[in-house]
Amino acid sequence: xxxxxxxxxxxxxxxxxxxxxxxxxxxxxxxxxxxxxxxxxxxxxxxxxxxxxxxxxxxxxxxxxxxxxxxxxxxxxxxxxxxxxxxxxxxxxxxxxxxxxxxxxxxxxxxxxxxxxxxxxxxxxxxxxxxxxxxxxxxxxxxxxxxxxxxxxxxxxxxxxxxxxxxxxxxxxxxxxxxxxxxxxxxxxxxxxxxxxxxxxxxxxxxxxxxxxxxxxxxxxxxxxxxxxxxxxxxxxxxxxxxxxxxxxxxxxxxxxxxxxxxxxxxxxxxxxxxxxxxxxxxxxxxxxx
Numbered sequence: 001x002x003x004x005x006x007x008x009x010x011x012x013x014x015x016x017x018x019x020x021x022x023x024x025x026x027x028x029x030x031x032x033x034x035x036x037x038x039x040x041x042x043x044x045x046x047x048x049x050x051x052x053x054x055x056x057x058x059x060x061x062x063x064x065x066x067x068x069x070x071x072x073x074x075x076x077x078x079x080x081x082x083x084x085x086x087x088x089x090x091x092x093x094x095x096x097x098x099x100x101x102x103x104x105x106x107x108x109x110x111x112x113x114x115x116x117x118x119x120x121x122x123x124x125x126x127x128x129x130x131x132x133x134x135x136x137x138x139x140x141x142x143x144x145x146x147x148x149x150x151x152x153x154x155x156x157x158x159x160x161x162x163x164x165x166x167x168x169x170x171x172x173x174x175x176x177x178x179x180x181x182x183x184x185x186x187x188x189x190x191x192x193x194x195x196x197x198x199x200x201x202x203x204x205x206x207x208x209x210x211x212x213x214x215x216x217x218x219x220x221x222x223x224x225x226x227x228x229x230x231x232x233x234x235x236x237x238x239x240x241x242x243x244x245x246x247x248x249x250x251x252x253x254x255x256x257x258x259x260x261x262x263x264x265x266x267x268x269x270x271x272x273x274x275x276x277x278x279x280x281x282x283x284x285x286x287x288x289x290x
Contacts, residue, residue: 043098
């Protein structure tokens with residue numbers, strides 16, 4: 001993670017795809033993007049993805065234990081902030097697969113718009129807890145789009161690691177510098193999309209857990225005066241991910257826990273901790289920031 005940049009430069013921004021407006025023409029197709037996984041234990045897996053148009057029905061994942069043979073399906077929910085001033089805000093879909101077999105490889109596809117679907121992906125559930133409870137996982141923080149190729153490559157080399165923990169400062173979409181404009185929210189969404197595309201090969205094959213950091217509060221690291229409501233108060237962070245808070249009695253993606261082997265992992269947000277707490281990045285409360 002030491003190679004991850006704290007900034008997002010103009011050069012990288014030029015390669016980030018601008019979010020498309022919602023509302024495709026009738027009959028148009030749109031495949032799922034930015035697939036990512038998270039689990040609560042060895043018998044669950046949540047599949048998340050993004051489209052820039054609304055799905056005609058609840059999101060659905062088809063899956064099974066053989067490539068190309070999907071004997072099961074599950075439906076889920078969609079998160080979206082309707083804002084007439086920002087029709088480019090994407091739709092985020094989540095489907096939780098339950099009653100899975102431990103230590104088993106599953107193949108899956110996520111449904112998109114107009115009959116489009118993702119390419120087939122696969123993941124392996126955690127094995128049933130063993131006597132020693134040994135496991136391997138990847139833990140790092142502070143990774144944006146810039147200068148992260150070495151970090152991504154290092155994680156790809158560790159195929160035996162069961163899951164990934166990104167502990168704060170996810171994407172650095174708030175760090176709009178070097179001429180990159182917020183552009184009514186399009187710039188922020190474009191950077192976050194570039195990040196989601198970058199980690200998708202990893203995040204669609206093993207659980208990719210996230211925790212909030214100070215760069216995840218709002219659309220700009222210094223203030224949120226010009227941010228859309230959809231980019232204030234951790235809204236984008238909570239829209240784009242789905243952690244196992246419902247399964248663990250947590251709240252949003254801010255506080256949650258999960259089991260892996262004989263270890264219980266707890267994610268505790270230290271950026272804000274009570275209803276109505278000040279959330280702008282430059283707010284100071286009890287000696288804290290944000």
